[in-house]
Amino acid sequence: MSAALPPVALSLIGIGTGNPDHLTREAQAAMQAADLILLPHKGEDKAELAALRRDLCDAVLTAPGPRIEGFDMPVRRSVGDDYLAQVDEWHAAITRCWQAAITRSLDEGLQPRTPGQPLQVALLVWGDPALYDSTLRIAARMQPAPHSVRVVAGISSMQVLCAAHAIALNGIGQPFVVTTGRQLREQGWPPGVDTAVVMLDGQCSFTELPSHGLHIWWGAYLGMDRQMLDSGPLAEAAPRIVQARAAARERHGWIMDIYLLRRGD
Structure with a gap:
């Protein structure tokens, strides 16, 4: 009992x-x-x-x-x-x-x-x-x-990501959106903002966006010894991130990552 x-x-x-x-x-x-x-x-x-x-x-x-x-x-x-x-x-x-x-x-x-x-x-x-x-x-x-x-x-991972890249989360007086990979794939770019933080994205949904004018800051295993970072214009950085992410997941059996997308930078 x-x-x-x-x-x-x-x-x-x-x-x-x-x-x-x-x-x-x-x-x-x-x-x-x-x-x-x-x-x-x-x-x-x-x-x-x-x-x-x-x-x-x-x-x-x-x-x-x-x-x-x-x-x-x-x-x-x-x-x-x-x-x-x-x-x-x-x-x-x-x-x-x-x-x-x-x-x-x-x-x-x-x-x-x-x-x-x-x-x-x-x-x-x-x-x-x-x-x-x-x-x-x-x-x-x-x-x-x-x-x-x-x-x-x-x-939060959002804070650690911005600290690791030494960037501000938002533009001066500007809003931002925190969303998921599923929402980004299904709804596209969030309306009314130039900055989007994307979590829970196992599908690399940024590859489905028109890359012109978009910049990405990506991080995985943030704060750990194996921390991985990449950033740059989305058109240039996306292939590197996809490859690095797949290799890391294969090596460790799991991955936690997050990225920030910004228009106009």
Whole structure:
């Protein structure tokens, strides 16, 4: 019989892009205060992602520290054109995995370090939990609902990209758009802006844009020892980026990248 699930205080901690120096002092304190840290495993081809999170824990946690519990990340169904339904199913499956991992830890004797207080459960979120991340939406599905949800802001890949290239994110007084590769492919250039930051693009969607007058700044594995950067007029840089991206993904088994496009520079 599984232990009854106690009230859970959930902390979603932004950890930047994999560099321990990206962790804020607030993030380190939140990690140390947790009773339980949940780490997702996304399959053998992405085992290094779990190892990076584990390395962050090893770098900042001191004894007595939290229990660290892994769980297998569900794979999103990708067959069919019902993208939103696919995401909804996936989020529901992840929620069940979280709750199963918490229950498993309780069954093995985990208790709140502070008697009478909610169990402090933390998840380490790449970048910042507010930007193109679904952890908050998944947390809202938990049953029973968490006693509390705390978000610790993290350094986003968008910030690290601009810092790595030493560029300003936007023109003076000008707006910009943060979008996805899917949106760029399906909708084309976003209206009303000259600057677009593109995330979650495994298809190199910039190759489908008219390249005249466009400049690209691209980065992968930002903040890590293997960081890769390229920039230039889109017509010149695009073939280099496509080739470098494919080679890096083949070499490491995974890639996280982001790019900024600007018209008129």
